[in-house]
Amino acid sequence: MSEIKIHLPDGSSAIHESGMAVRDILTSWKKASLKSAVAAKVNGVKVDLSFRVEKDADLEPIEIGSKEGLDILRHSISHVMAQAVQESFAGVKVSIGPSIEDGFYYDFDYSETFTLEDLQKIEKKMRDIVAADLPFIRREVSREEAVELFRKKGESYKVELLNDLPEDVKEVSLYIDGEYVDLCRGPHIPSTKMIKAFKLMNVAGAYWRGDEKNKMLQRIYGTGFATEKELKEYLNFLEEAKKRDHRKLGKELDLFQVNDEVGPGLVIFHPKGALLRMIIEDWERKEHLKRGYDIVQGPQILRGDLWKKSGHFDHYREFMYFTEVEGQLYGIKPMNCIAHMMIYKSKIRSYRDLPLRYFELGTVHRHEKTGVLHGLLRVRQFTQDDAHILCTPDQLNSEIRAIADFVGYAMKIFGFDYEVELSTRPEKSIGSDEDWEMATAALEASLKDNRMAYEVNVGDGAFYGPKIDFKLKDALKRKWQCATIQCDFTLPERFDLSYIGPDGEKHRPVMLHRVILGAIERFMGVLIEHHAGAFPLWLSPVQAVLMTVTDNQIPYGENVYLQLLDAGVRVERDFRNEKLGYKIREAQMQKVPFMLVIGDKEVESSRVSPRQRDGKNLGPMGPDEFIALVREKCIKYE
RNA sequence: GCCGAUGUAGCUCAGCCGGUAGAGCAAGCGAUUCGUAAUCGCUAGGUCAGGAGUUCGAAUCUCCUCAUCGGCUCCA
Numbered sequence: 087m088s089e090i091k092i093h094l095p096d097g098s099s100a101i102h103e104s105g106m107a108v109r110d111i112l113t114s115w116k117k118a119s120l121k122s123a124v125a126a127k128v129n130g131v132k133v134d135l136s137f138r139v140e141k142d143a144d145l146e147p148i149e150i151g152s153k154e155g156l157d158i159l160r161h162s163i164s165h166v167m168a169q170a171v172q173e174s175f176a177g178v179k180v181s182i183g184p185s186i187e188d189g190f191y192y193d194f195d196y197s198e199t200f201t202l203e204d205l206q207k208i209e210k211k212m213r214d215i216v217a218a219d220l221p222f223i224r225r226e227v228s229r230e231e232a233v234e235l236f237r238k239k240g241e242s243y244k245v246e247l248l249n250d251l252p253e254d255v256k257e258v259s260l261y262i263d264g265e266y267v268d269l270c271r272g273p274h275i276p277s278t279k280m281i282k283a284f285k286l287m288n289v290a291g292a293y294w295r296g297d298e299k300n301k302m303l304q305r306i307y308g309t310g311f312a313t314e315k316e317l318k319e320y321l322n323f324l325e326e327a328k329k330r331d332h333r334k335l336g337k338e339l340d341l342f343q344v345n346d347e348v349g350p351g352l353v354i355f356h357p358k359g360a361l362l363r364m365i366i367e368d369w370e371r372k373e374h375l376k377r378g379y380d381i382v383q384g385p386q387i388l389r390g391d392l393w394k395k396s397g398h399f400d401h402y403r404e405f406m407y408f409t410e411v412e413g414q415l416y417g418i419k420p421m422n423c424i425a426h427m428m429i430y431k432s433k434i435r436s437y438r439d440l441p442l443r444y445f446e447l448g449t450v451h452r453h454e455k456t457g458v459l460h461g462l463l464r465v466r467q468f469t470q471d472d473a474h475i476l477c478t479p480d481q482l483n484s485e486i487r488a489i490a491d492f493v494g495y496a497m498k499i500f501g502f503d504y505e506v507e508l509s510t511r512p513e514k515s516i517g518s519d520e521d522w523e524m525a526t527a528a529l530e531a532s533l534k535d536n537r538m539a540y541e542v543n544v545g546d547g548a549f550y551g552p553k554i555d556f557k558l559k560d561a562l563k564r565k566w567q568c569a570t571i572q573c574d575f576t577l578p579e580r581f582d583l584s585y586i587g588p589d590g591e592k593h594r595p596v597m598l599h600r601v602i603l604g605a606i607e608r609f610m611g612v613l614i615e616h617h618a619g620a621f622p623l624w625l626s627p628v629q630a631v632l633m634t635v636t637d638n639q640i641p642y643g644e645n646v647y648l649q650l651l652d653a654g655v656r657v658e659r660d661f662r663n664e665k666l667g668y669k670i671r672e673a674q675m676q677k678v679p680f681m682l683v684i685g686d687k688e689v690e691s692s693r694v695s696p697r698q699r700d701g702k703n704l705g706p707m708g709p710d711e712f713i714a715l716v717r718e719k720c721i722k723y724e
Numbered sequence: 725g726c727c728g729a730u731g732u733a734g735c736u737c738a739g740c741c742g743g744u745a746g747a748g749c750a751a752g753c754g755a756u757u758c759g760u761a762a763u764c765g766c767u768a769g770g771u772c773a774g775g776a777g778u779u780c781g782a783a784u785c786u787c788c789u790c791a792u793c794g795g796c797u798c799c800a
Contacts, residue, residue, distance in 0.1 A: 098777080151790065192797095289795085290796070291728060296797070302796075304727075304797070306796080333792095344792090350791065356758085395732055405799090454799075457798090459792090464799075566800080601800070603800095637757060665756095665758055665762085666758080671760055671761035671762055673761090681760075686759090
């Protein structure tokens, strides 16, 4: 028997017999390491603890507390769930069951629908399996053998998966725990006993292989953690997130409504919501003018022919609303670009005019499928902070960089973290290969120049060009695309845009589509959740509520009210005949940043006593002093 | 669009196996004038999402439509 040399993560090495199991090597290294290890990496490849090491190797345990460890744990729990489902319900076919960001799921094909009571039953069964301490045993078999096995079991989805494997795959691995066999790459935890904390969350429909042409399966979502404590923390997080839901807060803070009678996906902004929106839009206009944009405004409906010319009629029609006026077809705009093109075309342009940056808070309509609508985050009418930049190919890079800077600045002001993605050519698209390559390269180059970390999203571009997407997260950690930069060589071509170059010849400009906050509605939704409705002072629709202790202070209160209004403070009065505590509670629940208390003392000294939303009392001060305080904070975007 | 769940007063919700609706908060009125998260009392409020059916009788059972929620697919 030959000897092998194992390098361990602490820098030490050990000599063992070839063929020794990872479990035993780890035990002889550090006994304790086996308690928390769910699997291991041998030369960087994830393996089970039962894996036998044949040659010299680097060995590293995968801890249950690590991200990779948690993934493996959850994946194993999904197997246990599938096992429990099969043992509890006859005729269930399994398909796939991976771990995901916050847990795991498994998709089943079953004639009956799973109910919430069924989930409890499944959970109970799972606990039995966990208690039985069943080892996960890996078996490698030939592809044919696996096909035969699953065919016999009637597991047609597994057979389909096997048949679709690349031809050079000759062997596949199975994992067996108790009676249950699953096709799986692994690795898995050594035994079901290692599962300490899990919970099944909900059932939902999901298409087989994510394709809407395929059969819809039933997906059971669950989550699992290394410890009960972490599971509890996660469940608490979900509770907290629910409280932050912008749809709930939108109602509580009286910001907006989405009403059946009006139509799905159509938002009505109430006074406070409209005010918040106005504050954001004012900020936008100011920042765009600062950066050399021109503010423009296009019409809401444009002739059908124009949409045919732009390619929207062929590629975007299913999302568009149309109307007929005097026998002419008109399309309600789903995007703002067309009018901006017409502005460019309104006269001859010189290279000296470029870049031209047209900005519009443009309201668009898109016929989104009913099932995707979601509060403010996915609607059918929305307003984009949209701009189209027409420039020479040489200017492309610096323009993209300037936009990326702008996005970074905006995210800092509003306090968001974000992720960046580069999306490439989709199947359904227009334009030449060269243009797509050039556009994609330009976007990528500017990301690299700016040293921005990004992921590539293959085939996720717009139909007219590739794009850079900036994604924000909502309270439930769902990612929402807000800012985006899209490079477009096609529309300038279709609309025959040109400029006269230094050589006196006509040239074709390049167009960038871009938004900074994206859709104002969506951005507001994410903003509400981000702040849990407690907006910073500069964004708060109501910055202060004046409240009298008794009716005696009303005349003075009216005076202060006018003074604050005149100074531009967004202030409300609560002069009702209620106790102070009641008024404070109400303002507190409305998350108003300042409550200005007026009692006899304040009247006598011509002052107000501000109480902050966090409960801190600032002590009496003159109204002008309070005005100065508000102004100072707003300038600093606090 | 697809799968599943849900839809009762302005809001949050109760209403078991069918016998024509109830609570708290909010609202209106009255009392109280009370200094940092809820003063007390009274009053009013609903074609039980909409439509059709079963039944002597439907919020409750069946079907259809609409909307919402959780996902899938798609997207700002």
